[in-house]
Amino acid sequence: MxxxxxxxxxxxxxxxxxxxxxxxxxxxxxxxxxxxxxxxxxxxxxxxxxxxxxxxxxxxxxxxxxxxxxxxxxxxxxxxxxxxxxxxxxxxxxxxxxxxxxxxxxxxxxxxxxxxxxxxxxxxxxxxxxxxxxxxxxxxxxxxxxxxxxxxxxxxxxxxxxxxxxxxxxxxxxxxxxxxxxxxxxxxxxxxxxxxxxxxxxxxxxxxxxxxxxxxxxxxxxxxxxxxxxxxxxxxxxxxxxxxxxPYDLAYRVKSYLDDHYRDRELNMTLLASHFCATKRTLRNNFKQEYTMTPHQYYSRLRVTHGLALMQQYHYTTRQVYDKIGYGDESSFRYALKQFRKNKEQ
The missing domain is CATH 2.60.120.10 (Jelly Rolls)
Structure with missing residues (x-):
């Protein structure tokens, strides 16, 4: 129009x-x-x-x-x-x-x-x-x-x-x-x-x-x-x-849910698919079309940016931060942080 x-x-x-x-x-x-x-x-x-x-x-x-x-x-x-x-x-x-x-x-x-x-x-x-x-x-x-x-x-x-x-x-x-x-x-x-x-x-x-x-x-x-x-x-x-x-569309509802729950350790595509009564493929494609990234990429970015903010504000190490932002171990946070910085440089 x-x-x-x-x-x-x-x-x-x-x-x-x-x-x-x-x-x-x-x-x-x-x-x-x-x-x-x-x-x-x-x-x-x-x-x-x-x-x-x-x-x-x-x-x-x-x-x-x-x-x-x-x-x-x-x-x-x-x-x-x-x-x-x-x-x-x-x-x-x-x-x-x-x-x-x-x-x-x-x-x-x-x-x-x-x-x-x-x-x-x-x-x-x-x-x-x-x-x-x-x-x-x-x-x-x-x-x-x-x-x-x-x-x-x-x-x-x-x-x-x-x-x-x-x-x-x-x-x-x-x-x-x-x-x-x-x-x-x-x-x-x-x-x-x-x-x-x-x-x-x-x-x-x-x-x-x-x-x-x-x-x-x-x-x-x-x-x-x-x-x-x-x-x-x-x-x-x-x-x-x-x-x-x-009713709000699926991608918007998924994003709102992730904004509230990105720090949950149990969060994954299987849980999201069950919560929204949709297949993983439907969720992934719908979300990526709207927000140019997958749900996993989105909540990973939320976690990493939150972790970086905590490290900067309180001088925390990765060991002190990972469990506060949804990661089950320090190595997972380190890997996500490495990928985030790599993408920022591109």
């Missing part, structure tokens, strides 16, 4: 690229977004604010407070930023010439509502723990801890709407939302560095509400603020209803 094909109010952009942005030292993170993009010095060609957008951009948001353009060797990024408390809205479009990682830093623990209008990517933590694969025409909620993360972008065009949302506003303004409130509970009380609600397809209702949200082009702040609150409320209610009526 193409990005908002039936929503003319989003103003498909026909403008040309702005002139050279700056010859001065670059500050690519000048925008006050909830995250910082991280570029290697050799990657970034230019960056700065713009009024006119590149011709490949699909959308112009009339009430955006800031527009930033980044040119890199293999990618262009346009970010339109709209901070309207209790929300912080960002529309990011990317033109990627070849598959490449986009690294970013989250400054403080925050709750987000994502809309993947076009394109898609694979999301991981900064130490390469897979989080989820994001497909085109889907939306979902998640929270991040402070830290670094990576969006592994495929070649092509990508349009992503990111809404940082205040949990207190959800408590005050929205009733019900059983599944979303479970995420809020984890956001407030869990020590997990992140959590994700199952991505769902953006149906015509969601597309229509997004259109109404961004269609407003007047200068009445009260109307704009009311529209944002109204249509985000509609989207949250609709999303929670979808989560109630649709």
């Amino acid at each position: 193409n990005a908002w094909p039936d929503i003319p109010g989003l103003c498909v952009n026909q403008l040309t690229i702005a002139p050279v942005i700056t010859k001065q030292p670059l500050n690519p993170n000048a925008m006050t977004t909830p995250y910082d993009l991280i570029f290697e010095p050799q990657e970034l060609v230019s960056a700065g604010p713009v009024e006119r957008l590149p011709g490949w951009c699909r959308f112009v948001i009339a009430f955006a407070k800031q527009r930033h353009y980044y040119r890199l060797q293999d990618m262009e990024i346009v970010s339109q930023h709209m901070p309207y408390a209790p929300f912080d809205i960002n529309l990011t479009e990317l033109k990627v010439s070849k598959s490449t990682p986009v690294r970013f830093n989250i400054r403080k623990r925050a709750l987000f509502l994502f809309f993947i209008v076009q394109g898609g990517y694979f999301l991981s933590t900064g130490n390469d723990i897979p989080m989820t694969r994001i497909n085109s025409n889907t939306f979902f909620m998640l929270y991040y801890d402070p830290g670094r993360y990576v969006a592994h972008m495929d070649k092509g065009l990508h349009s992503i709407v990111l809404v940082k949302t205040d949990p207190e506003w959800i408590d005050r303004s929205c009733t019900g939302l059983h599944h979303i409130r479970q995420l809020l509970e984890g956001f407030r009380e869990s020590n997990m560095p992140y959590d994700i609600l199952y991505p769902s397809r953006m149906d015509r209702k969601v597309h229509r509400w997004l259109y109404k949200l961004y269609h407003y082009s007047g200068d009445n702040f009260g109307v704009l603020e009311g529209n944002i609150r109204k249509y985000i409320s509609h989207i949250l209610g609709h999303y929670d209803a979808i989560l109630k009526n649709n």
Whole structure:
């Protein structure tokens, strides 16, 4: 499905690229977004604010407070930023010439509502723990801890709407939302560095509400603020209803189980197959298609990164760590650690 094909109010952009942005030292993170993009010095060609957008951009948001353009060797990024408390809205479009990682830093623990209008990517933590694969025409909620993360972008065009949302506003303004409130509970009380609600397809209702949200082009702040609150409320209610009526897919359920149980010594493919009433082959193929690795590779990586963190923080040896992260003997942990470091070097 193409990005908002039936929503003319989003103003498909026909403008040309702005002139050279700056010859001065670059500050690519000048925008006050909830995250910082991280570029290697050799990657970034230019960056700065713009009024006119590149011709490949699909959308112009009339009430955006800031527009930033980044040119890199293999990618262009346009970010339109709209901070309207209790929300912080960002529309990011990317033109990627070849598959490449986009690294970013989250400054403080925050709750987000994502809309993947076009394109898609694979999301991981900064130490390469897979989080989820994001497909085109889907939306979902998640929270991040402070830290670094990576969006592994495929070649092509990508349009992503990111809404940082205040949990207190959800408590005050929205009733019900059983599944979303479970995420809020984890956001407030869990020590997990992140959590994700199952991505769902953006149906015509969601597309229509997004259109109404961004269609407003007047200068009445009260109307704009009311529209944002109204249509985000509609989207949250609709999303929670979808989560109630649709069971999560197998790969997502397996990943959630592994996130909770990777330290169990008895964990193996036989146990997983029995727990999820599926064959080992089905589990392996389904999980690998979604997360680019097998369940065993995934929980091994969780164990190793946890072990490395303990060794760094408490100056533990491998002998002191292996039984805390699910291994039955030190040699198994040493082998997994060796493989992990070997893969990191490749």
